Amino acid sequence: MASITTWLGLPLVLLLSALPASNNYELGSYGFGTGGTSNSSSSNYRINGAAGEVAGSQNSTNYKAGAGVNYEQQANVPIITISNDDNWYNKLKIIIDAQNNPSDAVFAVAISTDGFTTTQYVKSDLTIGSTLALTDYQTYAAWGGATGVMVRGLARSTVYSVKARAMRGDFTESAWGPTSSASTVDPTLVFDIDVAPTDTSTSSPYVVDFGSLPVSTVSQPADQVWVSLSTNGESGGKVYLSGQNAGLRSTLASYTIASQTGDLSALAEGFGAQGQSATQGSGGPLSLVAPYNSAGALVGVTDTVIREMFTAPAPVTSGRGSFTLKAKTQPLTPSGGDYAELLQAIASASF
Amino acid sequence: MQNRKLHITLAAIAAIMADLFVPALVGTALAAPQFTQAFVRPDRHKELTATGATVCATPTAATTGQTEDQVVVIFPTDGGATDFVVNATAANWVVNNTDLPAGSTFWPGMTSGTTTASNVSGKTVTFPSGDLSAATQYCFHIVGTNTLTNGSATTSINITGATLYSRVSGGPTIVNQTNWAYTVTTDDSIVISAVVPPNFTIALSAYVDAFTTNLDPAGIVSTTGVDATITTNAVGGWIAWAKDQYGGLYSAAANYTIASGLMNPYPTQLYAVGDPAFDLVASAGGVGREGYVMDVDIDTDAASGCTVAIDAAYNSASGNGGGVLSSTSFRPIAGCTGTAPATSDGDIITLIERAVIRGGTPAGSDYTDVITVVGAGNF
Numbered sequence: 001m002a003s004i005t006t007w008l009g010l011p012l013v014l015l016l017s018a019l020p021a022s023n024n025y026e027l028g029s030y031g032f033g034t035g036g037t038s039n040s041s042s043s044n045y046r047i048n049g050a051a052g053e054v055a056g057s058q059n060s061t062n063y064k065a066g067a068g069v070n071y072e073q074q075a076n077v078p079i080i081t082i083s084n085d086d087n088w089y090n091k092l093k094i095i096i097d098a099q100n101n102p103s104d105a106v107f108a109v110a111i112s113t114d115g116f117t118t119t120q121y122v123k124s125d126l127t128i129g130s131t132l133a134l135t136d137y138q139t140y141a142a143w144g145g146a147t148g149v150m151v152r153g154l155a156r157s158t159v160y161s162v163k164a165r166a167m168r169g170d171f172t173e174s175a176w177g178p179t180s181s182a183s184t185v186d187p188t189l190v191f192d193i194d195v196a197p198t199d200t201s202t203s204s205p206y207v208v209d210f211g212s213l214p215v216s217t218v219s220q221p222a223d224q225v226w227v228s229l230s231t232n233g234e235s236g237g238k239v240y241l242s243g244q245n246a247g248l249r250s251t252l253a254s255y256t257i258a259s260q261t262g263d264l265s266a267l268a269e270g271f272g273a274q275g276q277s278a279t280q281g282s283g284g285p286l287s288l289v290a291p292y293n294s295a296g297a298l299v300g301v302t303d304t305v306i307r308e309m310f311t312a313p314a315p316v317t318s319g320r321g322s323f324t325l326k327a328k329t330q331p332l333t334p335s336g337g338d339y340a341e342l343l344q345a346i347a348s349a350s351f
Numbered sequence: 352m353q354n355r356k357l358h359i360t361l362a363a364i365a366a367i368m369a370d371l372f373v374p375a376l377v378g379t380a381l382a383a384p385q386f387t388q389a390f391v392r393p394d395r396h397k398e399l400t401a402t403g404a405t406v407c408a409t410p411t412a413a414t415t416g417q418t419e420d421q422v423v424v425i426f427p428t429d430g431g432a433t434d435f436v437v438n439a440t441a442a443n444w445v446v447n448n449t450d451l452p453a454g455s456t457f458w459p460g461m462t463s464g465t466t467t468a469s470n471v472s473g474k475t476v477t478f479p480s481g482d483l484s485a486a487t488q489y490c491f492h493i494v495g496t497n498t499l500t501n502g503s504a505t506t507s508i509n510i511t512g513a514t515l516y517s518r519v520s521g522g523p524t525i526v527n528q529t530n531w532a533y534t535v536t537t538d539d540s541i542v543i544s545a546v547v548p549p550n551f552t553i554a555l556s557a558y559v560d561a562f563t564t565n566l567d568p569a570g571i572v573s574t575t576g577v578d579a580t581i582t583t584n585a586v587g588g589w590i591a592w593a594k595d596q597y598g599g600l601y602s603a604a605a606n607y608t609i610a611s612g613l614m615n616p617y618p619t620q621l622y623a624v625g626d627p628a629f630d631l632v633a634s635a636g637g638v639g640r641e642g643y644v645m646d647v648d649i650d651t652d653a654a655s656g657c658t659v660a661i662d663a664a665y666n667s668a669s670g671n672g673g674g675v676l677s678s679t680s681f682r683p684i685a686g687c688t689g690t691a692p693a694t695s696d697g698d699i700i701t702l703i704e705r706a707v708i709r710g711g712t713p714a715g716s717d718y719t720d721v722i723t724v725v726g727a728g729n730f
Contacts, residue, residue: 089530090385127384153384156530157511187532188507191396195541204538210545225541231532235388248545253586255692257547306450325543332656334586334692335549335730343541348392348405351385351531 075166075174076101080109082151082162082182086283086315087232089156089187089351094122095148096164098140099177105168106137110176111151112161122162127153137167159183189237190230191347197222199320210248213329213339218264218297220326224276225345229286229310229319233349236284236312239321240346241292243302247271248327250336257327257339264328265297271327271341272299278310281318286310292323299326302343309345384413387486389515389529391424394495396539398504399433403495407455408515410483410527417526419517421469422458422480424493427533429502430509436500437474443497444468444476451490458491459483474512483517483526504537551583551728553591566609566708566718568634571671576703578650581687581695585728588657588693591700592681595722599643600706602715609706609718611675613642617709622675624682627663630672631707639709644673645722647684650699657693659700661685673705681725693729 079097096107109122110132121132126149129136143149154160161181167173195206208223231237248257248271259271274295275288287293289308291300301307302325310321389408395401406424429435438444448463457463460481470477483489493499502510516528556578566572583589599610612622615632617639622629634640647665652658664674665684676682685700687693702724 186508186511187513187530189532189534190507191534191536193536193539193541206538206541208541208543210543212546212548215548215550233390233532235390240392248543250547253547253692254690255586257545327545329547331550331582332584332694332696333547334694335547335584335728336586337546339545339547341543343543344395344539345541346393346396346539347534348390349532350388350390351529 073172075105075168075172077174077177078107078164078166079177080162080164081148081180082160084182084184087185087188087317088154089185089232090154090234091150091152092154092160092182092184093148093150094143094162095146096140096143098166101140101166102168103140105166106139107143107164107166108132108137109143109162109164113155113158115161116163116179122151126151154184156184157186185232187349187351188230188232189347189349190228191239192228193345194226194228195223196226197224199226199322208325210325210327210339213327213333215329215331215333218326218328220324224322224324225343226320226322227310227345227347229312229321229347230317231312231349232315233351234315235350236314236316237319237347237349238308238312239310240306240348241273241302241309241323242304242306242344244304244342244344245340246303248339248341250334250339252338253334253336255334255336257329257333259302259341261291261299261301263296263298264326267328268330269328269333270299271302271325273302273309273323273325273343274299275309276322276324278319278321280312280316280320282316283314284312284316284319286312286316286319286321288321288323297326302341306346383516383525383528384411386515386517386527386529387411388488389527389531391513391515391531391533393499393501393533395501396534396536398501398535398537401495401498401500403493403498405451405490405492406458406515407452407488407490408517408527408529409488410485410517412485414483414485414517414526417519417524418482419480419519419526420460420482421518421520422478423516423518424476424478425512425514426474426476426499427510427513428474429505429535430511431503431505431535433503435474435502437471437476438497438499439471440497441468441471441476444471444478445494446478446491447494448490449492451492452488455488455490458489461491480517501535504535507532507534510535547584549583549585549728549730551585551589551726552581553724553726554580555724556580560702560704562704562706566706566712568639568708568710568712570633571631571705571707573646573670574704576648576701578699578701579724579726581698581700581726583728584692584694585730586692586694587729588687588689589695589698589726589728590686591684591724591726593645593676593684593702593722593724594681595645595676595678595720597720598676598678600718600720602713602718604717605713605715607713607715609641609643609708609712611643611678613640613644613707615640615642617641617711624675624677625664626675628665628667628672628674630667630669631705633707634709639711640707641709641712643704643706643720645676645684646670646673646703646705648701648703649685650701651697652687653696653698656695657687657689657698659685659687659698661700671705673703676722681723684724688729
C-alpha cells in the first residue's frame with residue numbers, strides 16, 4: 001500500500017515541477033546539470049546550457065559578451081588576412097583562419113576600399129560584387145584553405161580591407177571578424193639599355209663600333225648590348241628589336257651589307273644579331289627568342305620589322321639580357337668608312 | 352499567450368534571416384573585367400619623341416552578349432619634367448595593321464590606313480570598334496605622326512593612369528578594361544658603325560709576252576697576250592695605265608728601235624702618244640712600213656659592279672692595230688666605271704703587242720720592250 005502510494009506520489013511531484021511558468025510566460029528551457037553529478041551530454045547529444053543573465057554592458061570597443069542560446073549556436077568568428085605578395089596591381093591574396101570551425105562551416109568575405117563605409121563582397125568566382133548571396137558562402141577548402149585564393153579585378157594602387165564571418169547551418173552566422181588590409185600597386189614596366197663589353201650600366205648615346213671589318217671574316221665588336229626588363233604584368237613582357245637600315249649601310253658607297261638570318265660562316269656577306277644571355281632576379285623566366293638564340297656564326301635578322309628578341313611569360317624582376325652583333329664582308333663589299341645601322345629596342349608588358 | 356510566443360519566435364527568425372541576407376549596399380565601383388591580356392607597345396621609348404603605338408587585347412567571356420563599338424586608350428601622365436602630349440586632332444590618329452604580332456587579328460571595325468580616332472579628349476583617345484569575340488587577340492597600330500609624343504624620361508612609377516577598355520557606347524558599358532604601364536627612357540637607339548677597308552688587286556697572267564713568230568714585213572705579227580685581272584671594292588671602279596721602257600721595240604745588238612707608232616712610209620711617223628688606235632700596215636709595193644703598238648681587249652667584264660671600257664687609244668677593233676705607249680708617262684689603257692658601288696669582281700683585260708717591219712729594219716734577235724702596267728681603285 002505504501003509503495004503504491006509512493007509510486008502514485010512521485011509522478012504527481014514531477015508533473016507539478018516540469019513546467020515553470022507564469023500567467024503569460026513559460027520557460028521553454030532551463031538550466032540542467034548545474035549541480036550534482038548529472039551529465040548534460042552523451043556520446044551523440046549534448047545540451048547547451050545558457051549562462052544566465054548578463055549584468056552591465058555587453059559590448060566594448062573591441063569585445064562583446066556573447067550570451068544566450070543564439071550565441072552558443074553561432075559559428076566561431078574567423079580571421080582573414082589579405083596580402084600583396086608580388087607587386088600585384090589587380091589582385092590580392094586572402095587567407096581565412098577558420099578558428100576551429102568545423103570543415104563544413106562556410107565563410108563569407110566582405111571587402112572595401114573605404115574602411116567599410118561602403119561594403120562589397122568577394123563572390124564565389126573570386127570577383128567583387130555588391131551583393132552577398134548564399135552561394136558566396138564557401139567552405140574553408142573552397143576558399144583555398146591554408147593557401148588562400150586570389151581576389152581579382154581589383155583597381156590599381158588601392159588599399160583594400162577584408163573581413164570574414166562564418167556560418168554552419170541556420171541561425172549560426174557569426175559576427176564579422178577583424179579586418180585586414182593590403183594595397184595593390186601600379187602596373188609597372190622598367191626597361192633600360194646599356195652598351196659595354198660586360199654587364200655594366202652605361203648612359204646614352206649607345207654606340208657599338210665594329211671598327212674595320214676584315215674581308216671574308218665573321219667579325220663582332222667588343223661591346224655587347226644589354227637590356228633590362230622588369231614588369232609586374234601578369235603575362236610578362238617582351239623586348240623587341242628593329243633596324244632602320246636593315247643592315248650596315250654606307251651612304252657614300254650607296255651600299256648595304258644586308259641583315260639576314262643565317263650562318264655567316266657560310267654566307268658571303270651579312271649582318272645580324274645573336275643573343276648572348278638571359279637571366280632574371282625572379283619570375284619570368286626571361287629567354288631569347290629564335291632566331292636570336294643561336295650560337296657560333298648564326299645570327300638573326302635585324303630589319304625594319306619589329307621582332308621579338310627576349311620574352312618573359314610571367315612577371316619578371318631584374319630581367320637582364322644581352323646580345324652581340326656580327327658582320328661579314330666579301331672582297332667586293334664596297335669600301336666605306338661610314339657603314340652604320342640604327343637599331344631600336346623597345347619593350348612591352350602584357351597586363 | 353500562444354500568439355505572443357509565436358510572434359517572438361517569428362521575429363527571431365526574421366532577425367536572423369535579415370542578418371543572413373544583408374541588403375545590397377552601395378560600395379566602391381571597381382573596374383570591369385580585365386582583358387585576358389592587353390598591352391600597348393610604343394614605337395619609341397625615347398623621351399620627348401614622337402611615337403606611334405601598337406595596341407593589343409584579348410577579350411574575356413564578358414564580351415559575349417555585348418556588342419562593342421568603341422575601344423578607348425587613355426595615355427598616361429608623366430610625372431617628370433614634361434608630360435606626354437596627346438594630339439587633340441582626332442583625324443591625326445590613323446590606325447593601320449603594320450607590324451602586328453603574329454597570330455593577332457586586326458581590330459574589327461577598323462580599316463588600315465583609313466580609320467581614325469572618333470574623339471580625343473585630354474589623354475583619352477576613342478577609336479571605333481567592331482564587335483569582339485572572347486579569346487581572340489585583336490591589335491591595331493597607331494601612326495606616330497602628329498599623335499603622341501613621349502614625356503620626359505622617368506621611372507614607370509611616375510607614369511600613371513594608363514588604361515585601355517572596350518565599350519558599348521550606348522550604355523555606356525565598359526566590357527573589358529586593363530590598366531597598363533609605360534616607360535620612357537633617355538634613349539632607345541643603338542648606333543652601329545663599321546668600316547669596310549679598301550682593297551685593290553691587279554694580277555698579270557704572265558710576265559713575258561713573246562711575238563708568236565719573227566717579225567715580218569709582209570704581215571702584222573702579234574704577241575700571245577697577257578691578261579691583267581683587276582679586283583677592287585672601290586665604289587668608283589678602277590683605272591689601269593701602262594708605259595713602256597724603250598718607246599718601241601729596242602735591239603741592243605742592232606742599236607735600233609722599232610718606234611712605237613707607224614712610220615708609213617718609213618721614216619714618216621704618222622702617230623703619236625694619245626692618238627686613237629690605228630691599224631698597222633704591212634710593207635709592200637716597195638713601200639717600207641715599220642711600227643709597234645699595244646692593243647688592249649676586254650676578256651671579261653665581271654658581272655655586276657662597274658663596266659669595263661678600253662681607252663680609245665688602245666682599242667683596236669680590227670685586231671691589226673693598237674696605240675702608242677709613252678716611255679715617259681703612264682697612259683690610261685682601260686677603266687671600269689658605273690653607278691656606285693662600281694666595284695669589280697675580277698675584270699680581265701688582255702694586253703697584246705703588235706709590230707710590223709720593213710725590209711730595211713736592222714736584224715736582231717733581241718728586240719724587246721718592257722711594259723709596266725699599273726692600276727688603282729677609284730675610291
